[in-house]
Amino acid sequence: MTQPNQPSGYAAKPWLGLLSPAQRAPVSPPPSLLHAFREAVARAPGRTALAYFDGRVGYAETDALSDSVAGHLAAHGIGRGDRVAVMLQNTPHFVLAVLAAWKAGAVVVPLNPMYKAGEIGHILRDSGAAALVCDGRTWTAYGAEAARGTAVRIALTASDRDFQTRDDPRVFAPAEPEAAPEAASEAAPEQAPAEPADPPAPADPPTPADLTAVARRGHPAPPDPGLTAADTALISYTSGTSGTPKGAMNPHGALTHNAVRQVTGHPLPEGATYFALAPLFHITGMVCELGACFANAGTLVLAHRFEAGVVLEAFLAHRPAYTVGPATAFMALAAHPEATADHFSSFQVLSSGGAPLPPALVERLRAAYGFYLRNGYGLTECTAPCASVPVHLEAPVDPGSGTLSVGLPGADTLVRILDEQGAEVPFGETGEIAVRGPQVVPGYWGLPADTAKAFPDGELRTGDVGFMDADGWLYVVDRKKDMINASGFKVWPREVEDVLYTHPAVREAAVVGVPDPYRGESVKAYVSLRPGTSAEPQELSAYCAARIAAYKYPREVEILPVLPKTTSGKILRRELRDRG
Template sequence: MTSTYADRPWLGLLSPAQRAPVAPPPTVLHAFRLAAARAPERTALAYFDGRIGYAEADALSDSVAGHLAARGVRRGDRVAVMLQNTPHFVLCVLGAWKAGAVVVPLNPMYKAGEVGHVLHDSGAAALVCDGRAWTEYLREAVRGTAVRSVLTASDRDFQTRDDPRIFGPGPQAPAPVPPSIPHQQAGPADDPAAGPARPADPHTADLATVARRGHRAPDGPDLTAADTALISYTSGTSGTPKGAMNPHGALTYNAVRQVTSHPIPEGAGYFALAPLFHITGMVCELAACFVNAGTLVIAHRFDAGAVLDAFLEHRPAYTVGPATAFMALAAHPTVTPDHFASFQVVSSGGAPLPPALVERLRAAFGFYLRNGYGLTECTAPCATVPAHLEAPVDPASGTLSVGLPGADTVVRILDEHGDELPIGRTGEIAVRGPQVVPGYWGLPAETAEAFPDGELRTGDVGFMDPDGWLYVVDRKKDMINASGFKVWPREVEDVLYTHPAVREAAVVGVPDPYRGESVKAYVSLRPGTSAEPGELSAYCAERLAAYKYPRRVEILPVLPKTTSGKILRRELRDRG
């Protein structure tokens, strides 16, 4: 009898723990408080040489919550957080949830117009941001929005050993926060040094000062699994960014499933390689860490040398990041296998993972990089490679599987009409499960289109093999039409990654008067290697059909990427 998606053929490959029902806590805040109750002195946050224990982080975030409540933030209000991977980010997320608010994570690389769109669209009542960004451009960006309260932060808070690779030259940070913080009621004048405000300015205060004041968190009913935890704005690769409404229960479900799929000891270190404002970092790092009462190791922003140093200092057991981050780590002149010796699980997500990179890393550094697949709209992973297995490579296309769906998830492959295709056929990936969001903030028509009957239509093209392994071919919109033949960029990129000189690769379609579109590749080279464009084109021509290989190859020092590590094909496409 032929298996169907409803039969969930992947269940046979999951371990008993991965198949077993789970009972996640209602919210990440519940998980954090449970961890604080059973291990109050354990380090919750490690930031360079700074350490904040669970009890201390609980008190600091209580004070942030009390301040937000005193500034009028109520249950259901939105609090925008625009910070790098720093303790401030975690304390503000916890504090906003304690105040009953919804967190709106913002990319710190956003410009004024991008910030303004999200603040207007979400109706955010408060903003947490870097102090320099506030004075340089965000102060103007909030004008005309609903923002009435601003907390500013210094990246140098909560640690004393400045790293010039991260912070540049500057004064040493203040001493770490003392562990004992008395409680007091919040008042309006939290930051006497904030200076006089212009008439239209919202109230501003320094975040570290507020956190140390010892305000009590507001009383009130706990948030539930059904309440919205995040409004996560998509990257906007096709049109204006939309806010996916991630429920608290979706975060904790996926966090618990991460722990069962990748079991590591309670209290272990989770290194935040992915940005915490990205859904991968929020769920697979922050939420999973607190579910496991672990230590979240954060290091501001990605710098390969600083990250490698942090691996040696903190000896984490788990990390997840895009393939491009691991390429950069592998290319660093000081990297050795010892940098990765402490890791029990290393995962990749947020960008395609070439099979050649997996084997290159294993041969050079001794660890296996586990693939995974998810979207903002399904609260990060909907398929992972369990710790007891390795992902297969499809023999026909050379594509590495992104993993197996979870026990409570159903993944289907659909044709252009939305009808189910047989297993093995290629079409659009659709996902149904407890991690799928209910829709987009304030966009009922877009919600109905993307989530018919609650099932997410991902816009990704892929297929599933008879055992339940899922393969992602590419994005629907990135397909190249060369003389009527379909060319999926991923297939060409995977071939390029097998060339010993290629570090990064991206393939796009460019206008061609004869073919309509032709294939063009952009590559960056590994340090100490060389290759000519014609050589790389010929290399692909030997391994691909004539209509697939890139007629044009352009070599760049680095390829443009998002802060989450995805190579920006659209920018390369615009180059022509």
């Protein structure tokens, strides 16, 4: 480990030598994405900002519609620092609601639209949200009840069928909720997070107004709130793959920094078309799709929620240049019987984030469809990416573990690997990944103890285990909490999963530890199979046993139709672990 007074190898940022000149050059992001949006309106008022099936909304129209919604919010007392919860799929309403909240000076609390009443109520109470924007069916079914007894005093509802004429039953049929997935302080972000106040709770939920009707009513916008880079833009509740979700306070400057870095790192022409594959309520979609699109005055293609056939059709209809999504989404697209190389031919950059990317999947996609899927790494707490694979390079695979690198940190970012005592370990050794940079949030909403633990001296301790090679390539091994102890040996699920993904029949894989009276813990794998293939559990277990050490291979394999996932595409190991 690095000794006191010894220079740090990580501080030298060895990855700088591999970045392009554009990636190394300093950036001067606007103070907020609202500023970036207004700059795009000024540059290209007639350009399509939002494409939603056969609907098109230009930049100037998007500006006017969101002005009217902002005026409505302000007229109902929503102002600087208030929280506005937005719980919508990838539709124009989501974008209008977010812009309107920022124009009113409010903080956006993005909610997963798959949440049910208890989950919604928890976040509404925790954030102290004064307004809720959601789908009309959601409000009627359980949103109103969830808002009862909270600080919500204004509600706006939306219909997914607005802003387009196509009515695709694959998209707009009511969705079954997934398992549990994944608010702003008056204090400046550099200060310790303040405890949220307890506002008086209305006796009954408010009567909702229709968002589209409000947007078209022509309300004047409120006075410019004067947002700064230090103001809180989002309170993003961390994806609940474990424990109770916590609200990370993402500053406006963190969003614009990463959004502008996305633009400088991807040589797309101004006005390029971005496809929203990741959900916009997730930090990846908010920054890498919505934020980058506005920073580049581009067109954002929306397709409600993920349905593989609908997404492939949209690829052909809109010919996007960029998208980002979890590995599971690309698995589903590749498994669709109508998928061809032409569906992906317009893309200049395809990125994966939010879930591990197996090397076998990258090569399978390249062989079948002709594109290279670029890995990336980030967390809600660092406002999406803190490492990615530059467009002029391909990610190496570690020869020892078979792990695909998640990329190189950015020029403004410092990534270190630390031992249990917080000291740096040498290049090549595993430890906890720590991140420092302008994209790291100041802390969690109303949780000073958790903030102090996760952000000592402003540095994010991610809870992820990984290592970095001497050139600066970062590798994520797994989550600290997911390590399996089999007979005293450490087993990282990712290593076993990556082997399973090389089997031609495996579509999805997740490995967990299960109690074992002899070993303490034993390795168990859950898999789903690719359409048109077959495999027996014993076959998959033997396949792994032939490729990894005896203590690592799964003694038990269970085949499921699909594996449980969050809406952002992360496989829920916790839920599988609970199955036993």
